[in-house]
Amino acid sequence: MLCMNHRNRRLPAPCPEPVRRVEAGPWAIELLPGAAYATRYVAPRAAIGFAFDSQHGLHAIGSDRVQPFTALPNGLAFVPAGCDVLSESPLGGEYLRIMRIDGVPLPGDRAFNNRIDPPAITLALRMRGAMLHGSVEDDWEAWALALAERATVDETLSRPPQGTFTLSRMRLLDEFIDAGLDGPLSVPAMAGLLGLSEGYFMRAFKSTTGKSPHSYLIDRRIAKARALIRDSAASLAEIAHTCGFNSQAHMATTFKQRLGLSPVQLRG
Structure with missing residues (x-):
């Protein structure tokens, strides 16, 4: 047995x-x-x-x-x-x-x-x-x-005003974010990737996406977590770590704030 x-x-x-x-x-x-x-x-x-x-x-x-x-x-x-x-x-x-x-x-x-x-x-x-x-x-x-x-x-x-990112720059930025999503990602690092000052980067990012870099990072973490909840049998604690949340509780709080439901509810 x-x-x-x-x-x-x-x-x-x-x-x-x-x-x-x-x-x-x-x-x-x-x-x-x-x-x-x-x-x-x-x-x-x-x-x-x-x-x-x-x-x-x-x-x-x-x-x-x-x-x-x-x-x-x-x-x-x-x-x-x-x-x-x-x-x-x-x-x-x-x-x-x-x-x-x-x-x-x-x-x-x-x-x-x-x-x-x-x-x-x-x-x-x-x-x-x-x-x-x-x-x-x-x-x-x-x-x-x-x-x-x-x-x-x-x-x-x-139409977005002048000073927005090209689609190729947005793709490069997404690849950079997704590769480092399990750790801290800063505005200086993202701006440096594109060779831009922090102030210009933040203004252009908001014009391009309609949201701030910080809000975008949160949404990328949530999107990756939802994919792992859907496609893997990893524990919620493991998923939280992989997606750069401080803890499973932090991930749950962020889900409730952004989506109105918890990771447990999504997993069913």
Whole structure:
């Protein structure tokens, strides 16, 4: 008979985060978890998207040309009906998608992404929080309509000002952050990587992503922790250490503040 103790006890298999979906009036709202994906389709209807995390991969949107892409965190996106879409990412990122399902078309015939729009950021974060809590009583229809209106705002009104990072610089920065996420990461180190002064780096970072470097680091730690909770059987204490949290309790507190639920609740 096998004697089980704390050294050989079998941990439960990790439970993947589901695709969360709400239908409200003419709208379907989906919260896609951060995970690897590869997809190819012709969009049957227009869709509004919002990337909570940085994403890197390959895509061809309305084109035969497959090329590398970087999706900025807090980036608003739009895919028109009939658009040929190919997209793949080895890590993916959490993503909100909104569509009309009543046959009424959304205005717009040009695909875009990486539009940083502060009102859209506020709306998307509110919708994600309600989705993670499984709330169905909130004002989903009004939120979806408001986000759709932000996607049709004149692009010049929401275009980032001068002094933002190029996508190649953002990719380099992400690689640097992800490689050092288990330890302290400072603004001087990140600014030095790009050859920038701290003041310029902080201003450009906020213009590029809609958030501060400190807030971005927290979100990257949370995203990595959620991936490990989903894809590994490592203990929560091990995950907290790997992702640069001071302790499991610190990770739990940060999850509650940012997501409104704990790592234990996510693991199920």
